[in-house]
Amino acid sequence: MTVSKFKGAFAALMLSAAAVPALAEDVNIVVWAGGSNDADAYRITAIELAADMLEREAAIEGRELNITVEGKRDFGGWEEFKQGVTLAAEAGTAPNIVVTSHLDIAPWSQAGYIVPTEDYLDFDAWPLNDIYPNLLEIAAYNGIQWGIPQDAESRPFFFWKDTMRGIGYSDADIAALPAKIEAGEYTLQNVLEDAKKAVEMGLVEEGYGFYPRPSNGPDYAQFYQSFGGVLQDPETGKLVLDKAAMEAFYQFFADAVDAGITRKNHLGTDWGQWYSEVANGKAATWHGGTWHYARYTGKEGNEDFFGTIEFGLIPAGNDNGRANTITHPLVYLVTDQQNDDHEDIAAQLVKIASEPRMNSLHAIQSAHLGISKQQSNIEIYSNDRWASEATERLLGTANAQPNNLDYGAFSEAMFKGLEAAWTGVKSPADAVAELESELTAKLGDNLIVK
Structure with missing residues (x-):
């Protein structure tokens, strides 16, 4: 996978931070989640939790990073949600992160609405290297890793x-x-x-x-x-x-x-x-x-x-x-923004939100399945009989509808x-x-x- 642009930028910022007093960076991240209700709240809440983690990591490194997360999931249905994303992207006001069907990857990547997550993240490193390969494949298109599976399900x-x-x-x-x-x-x-x-x-x-x-x-x-x-x-x-x-x-x-x-x-x-x-x-x-x-x-x-x-x-x-x-997993996608640093941060938030413990909160609350192998070792997941048995019987061999226009x-x-x-x-x-x-x-x- 592509070496993370964010890591390079991060390293440069750390070196400069050692030489001069750190300046506070204020970032507003907007997340839109389609097809979501109260049970699916962690599609947005996980990004809020990830923001807190990223802020704490930055503080330890001597930087002040302040991230405000704004979430929206009260759409009138999938059609209204997708139309909203499309119109916002065309107007240059797209949310930073969208949670949507993997089938949107093909048209939205071709239209230039989203950016490849592989440009900012190392998929050979934890936690992304623990995600089921068949789910990662579903979040890719034309050999490029555009998204990260947000959850999984199956149809037994x-x-x-x-x-x-x-x-x-x-x-x-x-x-x-x-x-x-x-x-x-x-x-x-x-x-x-x-x-x-x-x-x-x-x-x-x-x-x-x-x-x-x-x-x-x-x-x-x-x-x-x-x-x-x-x-x-x-x-x-x-x-x-x-x-x-x-x-x-x-x-x-x-x-x-x-x-x-x-x-x-x-x-x-x-x-x-x-x-x-x-x-x-x-x-x-x-x-x-x-x-x-x-x-x-x-x-x-x-x-x-x-x-x-x-x-x-x-x-x-x-x-x-x-x-x-x-399986028809929803995926986290990072949208094209004028400020590339905001794309970097959005990608990092999605990565943190994809860690096994974090994703398990969503999986169990919403009766979905996990995205990574190690979730079977997270107690809240492994102690749930439905999640455990459905994962074992169904998820490892599940395939998906193709990402095709x-x-x-x-x-x-x-x-x-x-x-x-x-x-x-x-x-x-x-x-x-x-x-x-x-x-x-x-x-x-x-x-x-x-």
Whole structure:
């Protein structure tokens, strides 16, 4: 990685400080965090704590550094947040640090809104060298480390234990499911079979054998991967449409509807209704996010999560696919500023906020997963059963949607095709044919079709 510019500047300041009386430096750092609520407060609070640490380090070195941190997270939604960042950057008034989706790295780096963190930080040194490599890769684009993962999550497959017992599984069988899924011994075909049994035996209502999330999201790309689909070609960086994998993915959901285990009109279900139903046993199987744990055990009143729910990777769909999960980490990005010293300081604050103990505060309070290996040795993290088990089962092998300027169009078109096959408007084969036509027209040379 690039040698830190900040270290060089820091050294020069230290030498000058030894020769002349130190002058106070007052710095105002503005942090905007998208998609955040009270539970996610540490996305900003961690920067405030880091500022205190950096001030104390400077004082020991004989300098007076005064950092004021201003945070904002009360946006009307992701669209308002991203529009705000874009307009502020264009006007030259961007916040110093933004907490956002890793998918913003591609467009914002190309637009010149953000600067590479690798220009200021040593990623071969602590604490950055302890961050999971797959998460660092997600925060990079075109071989450049633009950001640092702020948190992590994953999107597992869930089973309601009582229903599984009702169709003949012993407690030992249920406990073995995560390992069997990882080994490819329990597949999406088994999901269809077990969900159908649950409906036929009256353990769940028709349409509740497999109860997917009710709107588009990164989760659905997991099922494409389950059947062997690849989102991005690693050599060229181009997006990939594997027609056979896409058709098998669409066929799985069409089969679930035909079997009466998923409702034909399921998409668009109210999220509040969905959360309540899956958290309290109305559905036999479903998929969701690791952060759902807080909702299930909090607002939805499930007081015995581990006694009622089992979880694992999304199962493989066929021999061409694999068990998998997608993580969609938010990232810390440092914006382009007129004052390069402020970029230096912002990067240092992000580094300190990424230390295992600091990041664990956010992870546990918000029911997210950590970003680094040593967090498993931090008591507040290791003593939390959900964080520990979800990290062990899911995070180390999680992949992500690609940082590609055209991925948004790819994802929207893929879901539109899924919806057509799901609702029976088109056959899976016809839906894929239309998808190919649309993506070829929109993406051109940035798409590989196979």
